[in-house]
Structure formats: C-alpha cells, structure tokens
Amino acid sequence: MNPLDRLTDLFERFPGIGPRQARRFVQFLLAEQAGFRSDLAESIRHLGTETAQCKKCFRWFVKNEEERGLCTICGNPKREAATLFVVEKDADIENVEHSGFRGLYFVLGGTIPLASEQPERHVRMHELLRRIETDASALELNELILGLSATSEGDHTRLILQEKIRPISEGLNFKVSSLGRGLSTGSELEYADPDTIASALSSRN
Numbered sequence: 001m002n003p004l005d006r007l008t009d010l011f012e013r014f015p016g017i018g019p020r021q022a023r024r025f026v027q028f029l030l031a032e033q034a035g036f037r038s039d040l041a042e043s044i045r046h047l048g049t050e051t052a053q054c055k056k057c058f059r060w061f062v063k064n065e066e067e068r069g070l071c072t073i074c075g076n077p078k079r080e081a082a083t084l085f086v087v088e089k090d091a092d093i094e095n096v097e098h099s100g101f102r103g104l105y106f107v108l109g110g111t112i113p114l115a116s117e118q119p120e121r122h123v124r125m126h127e128l129l130r131r132i133e134t135d136a137s138a139l140e141l142n143e144l145i146l147g148l149s150a151t152s153e154g155d156h157t158r159l160i161l162q163e164k165i166r167p168i169s170e171g172l173n174f175k176v177s178s179l180g181r182g183l184s185t186g187s188e189l190e191y192a193d194p195d196t197i198a199s200a201l202s203s204r205n
Contacts, residue, residue: 056131058107058124059090079104082142084135086128086161088149091190096147098194101201103145106131111153112160119160129164136172143175145204149188150179177204 001009004026011022029037052063054071061071073079073093083103087093093105106128112119120126135141146161148154158178169176179200189197 057105058109058127059093059105074104081135081140083145084132084141084143085145085147087147087189088154088157089190092147095189095192095194096197099197099201100194101197108148108157111148111151111157114153114156119157123157125161125164128161129168132165132168133172136168136174141172141174143177144169145201146176146178147189148178149190151188154188179204 007026007029008019008022011017011025012019014022017025029040050063051060052069053060054074055069056074057071059071059073068075080103084106085096085101085103086106086108087096088108088111090107093107096105106124108123108128110123112122116122132141132144144165146158148158162176165176179197192200
C-alpha cells in the first residue's frame with residue numbers, strides 16, 4: 001500500500017472520521033511545511049514515551065506528573081474520595097471538572113453494544129467492580145455516579161452496570177445514582193457544556 005493510502009486508512013480509525021475527511025487530512029499534511037509534519041510525528045512518538053495510564057482510574061496522564069502511578073486527580077488528597085464518578089472516556093473527565101465536581105473518577109473505556117453477549121469484553125467491568133469493593137470495604141465510598149451518555153448504548157450500559165453493582169451496594173451500603181435531566185436524550189458527556197453537566201449532577205437520582 002502506498003503511503004498516502006496507508007495514512008488515509010490510519011486517519012479513518014479516528015472516531016467520527018470517514019474516508020473523505022481522512023483524505024483531506026492527508027492532503028493538508030502534504031500542503032504543510034516539512035517541519036510541521038516532523039513536529040506532528042515527534043509529538044505522536046512522545047505520546048507513547050511520556051504518558052502513562054493511572055493505575056486507579058485508568059485516565060491517561062503525563063508521566064512527569066506521576067505520583068505512585070496515580071494521575072494528579074487520584075493522587076490529590078484534597079479530592080472528595082467518597083464520591084466516585086464513572087465516565088466512558090478520558091475526554092468526559094475534562095468536561096466534568098469544569099462543572100465543579102471534586103470527587104474521583106473511573107474511566108470505563110467505552111459503552112456496551114446493544115447486541116453484545118459478553119459485555120465485559122467492551123468495558124472495564126471487572127476493574128470497576130474491584131475498585132468499588134475495595135473503596136466501599138474501606139468505608140471510602142458513599143456514592144457511585146454512573147455518568148454515562150444519554151444514548152441507547154449509554155442507557156444499555158447503565159442498566160447492566162446497575163445490575164452488577166446492586167448486590168455490592170446493598171451489602172456495603174453506598175448509593176448508586178445516575179445523571180439527571182440536565183442531559184438531553186442522545187447527548188454525549190464529552191460534548192455537554194459545564195452548566196449542563198452541573199445541572200445533571202444536581203438532579204441525579
């Protein structure tokens with residue numbers, strides 16, 4: 001495969017990017033100076049060498065911020081550790097932070113497809129259940145917020161998680177809530193504005 005087609009195929013793997021957009025990216029890079037392409041390639045290489053995944057919430061962070069393998073949020077003793085916010089992806093955390101939330105997070109890694117017969121293959125379900133049991137057993141968890149997108153897959157994922165979490169929450173006595181009506185149907189947390197997220201948090205149930 002020639003380099004133009006190979007790079008186009010790679011761009012198509014980005015979320016929401018189709019063949020035409022991918023080809024436009026390639027044409028843009030061809031029109032740019034060689035220095036820009038070199039800077040881009042170098043920045044991509046640094047993603048693998050200068051970042052790490054938090055061992056507690058699975059969020060990606062810059063290694064020079066590392067503290068015992070934890071990101072700056074999980075490693076911050078001033079955060080409200082009794083409240084755990086479950087999100088689909090890293091980008092959701094950035095938006096939730098702007099809403100004023102000051103608890104901790106867990107990155108689920110996506111949603112569960114509607115037709116899936118093995119839901120645990122698509123998200124970090126086992127890791128989440130282990131985190132919940134650990135925190136709740138140590139009396140460090142009062143509330144778990146399922147902050148998933150208001151989409152069909154988000155709702156499907158929420159129902160499955162609630163079913164898995166219910167016996168743990170009943171046994172270890174913590175609340176499980178979901179975001180309220182601040183989020184309109186079909187919206188993703190990543191694209192919601194901070195005021196909308198704050199409203200959804202305040203009306204959670």
